[in-house]
Amino acid sequence: MQNKMELIWNNFHKELDGFIFSRVKERDITNDILQDVFIKIQSNIGSLKDETKLSSWIYQITRNAINDYFRKLKPQVEISDYISLDEQESSSNREIEHCLTPFINQLDDKYKEALILTEFNGLSQKQLAEKLNISYSGAKSRVQRAKEYLKNLFTDCCSIQSDKYGNVVDYKQKSNCNNCCD
Numbered sequence: 001m002q003n004k005m006e007l008i009w010n011n012f013h014k015e016l017d018g019f020i021f022s023r024v025k026e027r028d029i030t031n032d033i034l035q036d037v038f039i040k041i042q043s044n045i046g047s048l049k050d051e052t053k054l055s056s057w058i059y060q061i062t063r064n065a066i067n068d069y070f071r072k073l074k075p076q077v078e079i080s081d082y083i084s085l086d087e088q089e090s091s092s093n094r095e096i097e098h099c100l101t102p103f104i105n106q107l108d109d110k111y112k113e114a115l116i117l118t119e120f121n122g123l124s125q126k127q128l129a130e131k132l133n134i135s136y137s138g139a140k141s142r143v144q145r146a147k148e149y150l151k152n153l154f155t156d157c158c159s160i161q162s163d164k165y166g167n168v169v170d171y172k173q174k175s176n177c178n179n180c181c182d
Contacts, residue, residue, distance in 0.1 A: 019062060044061075063133075
C-alpha cells in the first residue's frame with residue numbers, strides 16, 4: 001500500500017497541484033486541498049475496483065474537494081469593509097449602507113458568493129467563472145440574477161427614490177418589512 005501511494009504521489013501531485021491552483025488561485029489553499037485529496041485517496045484506495053480508471057477517480061476526488069472548499073465559503077458580509085463613502089455622498093446612502101448585509105445574506109449561497117466576489121472583492125465576471133469553474137455566460141447570469149434578487153428584496157421592503165446618478169435621495173421602510181433598517 002505504501003509503495004502504491006508513493007507511486008500515485010509521484011505521478012499525480014504536480015498535475016493536481018496545478019489543477020487545484022488554477023481554480024482557487026491561492027497557494028496555501030491549494031496545498032490544503034491537495035493534502036486533503038491525498039488523504040482521501042489513501043483512505044479510499046481500496047474501494048477502487050478498476051485500476052485503469054485510477055486517473056479519473058483521482059480527478060473526481062480532486063474536483064469534489066475543490067467544490068467542498070467553495071461550498072464552505074459562506075461569506076457573512078460586512079458591507080462597511082467594502083464600501084468607502086466619501087463626505088459628498090448623501091446621508092441616505094450612508095443610512096442604507098447597513099441595510100445591505102441582511103438582504104445580501106438572504107440570497108442563496110451561490111448568488112451571495114457571486115455578488116460579493118464581483119461587486120465587493122473586485123473580481124471580473126470572467127475571473128468569477130474561472131474561480132467557480134463555471135462558464136463565463138453562467139457567471140454573467142449568476143451575477144445578473146443576484147443583482148435582480150437583491151433589488152427585489154429591497155423594493156419589497158423599501159420605497160427608494162434616487163437621483164439621475166443612482167444616488168439614494170430618500171427611502172422609506174414599508175410597514176410589512178422586518179429586514180430593513182430602522
